[in-house]
Amino acid sequence: VTCPRWSLALLRRVAPPGRVDEVLGDLEETHRRRLARRGRRVAVLLTCVEALDVALSLTRGRMLHALSKQALGLGILRDVRYANRMIAKRPGFSAAVALTLALGIGATTGIFSIINSIVIQPLPYPDSNRLYTVWEQDSLGTGFRLPSYPTFRDWHEESEAFEGLAFVRGTGLTFQTGDQTGMLLAAFVSEDFFPTLRAPALLGRTILAGDYRGTNPNVAVLSYRTWQRVFGGDSAIMGRTISLGNAPFTIVGVMPPAFVYPNWGAVYTDAWLPMPALPPSDRAALGQRDFHADSWVIARLADDVPIEAARSEMDAVARRLATAFPETSARWTRVFFLSVKDFIVGDSRTRLWMLGAAVAGVLLICCVNLAQLYLAQGAARTREFAIRAALGARRGRVLRQLLTETLLLTSIAGALGAALAAWMVHGVRVNAPSGLPRVPEIGVDWSLLVVAVGLTVITAVVFAAVAARRVSSPHVAGFLVERAGTALVRGRRGTLPASLLAAQVAVTVVLLVGAGLLGQTFWRLSVVDPGLDTDGLVLTVIQPPSPAYDEPLAAALLYDRVAESIRQVPGVESVALVNHAPVGNGGLRSRAAIGQAPSGASDDMTVLFEVVSPGYFATMGIPMLQGREFTAEDAEGPAGPLIVSATLARRWGEHPPVGARLGVLKAARTRLDFGEPLVGTVVGVAGDVKHFGLDDDPPAVVYVPYTHNVWSQMTVVARTALPPEQLLRPIEEAIRSVEPAIPLNGPGVGAGTMEQRVRTSYAEQRLTAKLVAAFALVALLLAAVGIYGVLSYTVNLRTREIAIRMALGASATTVQHAVLGRIGLITAAGLFAGVVAALGLTRLVTGLLFQVRPNDPITFVGVAALLLLVAAMAAFMPVRRATTIDPMSALRRGD
């Protein structure tokens, strides 16, 4: 009769070695007494409970002891101290790791933060995925146009699919408050605008229904930026009056910083005003069904309406309108929906994702290099670890040591990377290239930093573990003995799996190809002929103050006086006027027809409508291919003389168009004769101009003397032989001397050079090319470091072997082959894989390229050559060292 067997077994197992007898005896004795006193069942139960209790207390004591003394407290402190020492002892290695990682982490976090802010995050409006911009679409499905205000009104009346349908009209307005004057970009909005976006004001209120029905529609809501810039963020401005377009407006609210809708390219709206407050001239233009410019229609789908239902409802409305108003809408039988986010983000999506892919490639290469560094280090420290293992350190202990070092380095890298990311994001916010949308919303996403750091930590930990695992106990003696010199060290230990190295080379190739293509795009853009002479041109927008110059005649006189005044500025050789100067995104399209006034039929041509002063082509340096340019008589005489661009001239085929009849619809938007036909005679053909951008085809243009359809604002162009920057101030002075109320401060106004304008037009391409090139260079450098590291490590390990071979008569070539064999194979495989991947991937970025095909052979060959050259350079030193080994001294060395 003894106690339960398992309780004895349990205690025998857990009791400290010297105490097994005593503890078991105690249990036995107690159990017997219990048996005698309380019966078997109770005794067994109590003894079992007691055995567990004793077992727990015996082990807990030991566990706590072990934990407190060894593992937690002293152990980790010791690890950290030791890690610090090791990091300080190998400053080169440590700096290489920390900087590589910081670069990878920082660049990835920065770029993906920007991608996240612009492409991924929803717009800052509730349920923003139900917001659409709505366009008229032609029956072929290829033409799109912005709806006119009357069309919008019909849509608003006849549609039921929307919770809100709003009209926005953008216009530049002069502002005056206190002693400040300047230009603001104002948006006149219909009543549904703020409810459709569901956007609350930051301060005060938005524009309410009462503002549309009351007697005073002149209220203004300011953007956050304008509030800061003009009013210094003074919260006491509610109720203050600001003069906009020469009319007094009461400020009733300020919007939050991210609310900038609608943006016109990179120009954000500065103030929102109710439609009833439109200046009379604009109201006249808006009343015309054929006026399609500077306005958007936005819609919020009702909750239970799918987009297909809205589309079919609106198509029906469009078909009805096309029948009702054939002269303006015959072809426009469909309606096109584009989500507001797609509309705002637009082309930047591809560009940003490509940058993201490039930077992810760099991070990948960073990780591979890190792995390589660790494996090499692990191997180089085999001796250290082997000795520690021989002295009793368990593998886990060595691993923990490596982990501590890794985490310490990664923390440093993480901090540096965070700083780099913050710097990048700040840089983009401040110097955003024009065209980059949602800039006010860009911010660092710190969770991405965590992901990037996590990724690198995992890489480092995995490869530190692999490095440590190689020092497994059965091999310890071998390591020590090998180093003592009785055996050759196997060459493969401590190097990365060939596949990883090859992958690194492949990613580098893809990045280099991307950089090559974008670099070529950028270079070709910078040398593309815009069709005019960009040197020595100064441009200034002349915005006549309202209402003094509302009449066409008054405005034309003002333009004349301004041009004359600038002509007097010393250094100015010639001066001309144009409504929309190249190269940029401005320009108004109209319709034209050969031999007659455009009828609205489908054989109408879409043309760019440009009004210019005599001498415009000479001043701009646009060649006249046939005929002549406008003269003063053309401008002063009756309407009739027209000039066409070379692209438009091709519509006449073989016959020269000079002398032919051409009809075009007047397009000056604020004039009462808007949309009326002007039929005249072609007097000249001008060279093509890349009006809308260097990467765009030159449009078909009809040039009209500026006096025959006076524009509400003009750009004055001055040519000089001096450096044009010197003339900016004098020209602004000359303008001010004619009319001090012409705004020269603010977005889009003030004198600037044509060179600057052209450079700005492809700033985004330049930035992308620069960034991708920077990433590719980093990748190339890292790949070179990787190749160098592997080779020089191999040579180090195989010194003895090489020495023996050479002592036995191997030639330098043989040795070179032996050393280079594997790395050459890896590089070749990586190169091949990279080229194949690049052929597939570059197709995705075709839209970003200009005059370069995605499989451009020159780029591919160049990249391959560059990579092989760099690989050869990286391999040179280690291989040289191998072939110059002195066999005798190498063999004698004790190591």
Added chain:
Amino acid sequence: VTKTTSSPHPLAEFELLVMLAALRLGPAEAYTVSIVEDIEDKTGRSVRRANVYTTLERLETKGLVSTELGDPRPERGGKARRLVTVTPKGLAAVRATTSSIQAMVGELGDTILGAG
């Protein structure tokens, strides 16, 4: 009020009970099982042997008791007992702890007993 003791090892309550039991049983009879029984008999409370193990281990580390294995006993399945001897240092600790308790109790004795 002057300090009655300056012992470096004031005993916790359960430690004191174990020490007192070991003193009462004497070096020939004090071991885990008898100590548990003695405390249970005198105080009427239930004692976990696991606690006695850890307490004795602690006391031994502090040098207040010493232990040695005795002879094998048939009622223990032929296993030996670990016999506990209180060291002079241990005796001093018991003395210091009990006298400080007595000093604190002092003339409160009646009150405490009355209250009890």
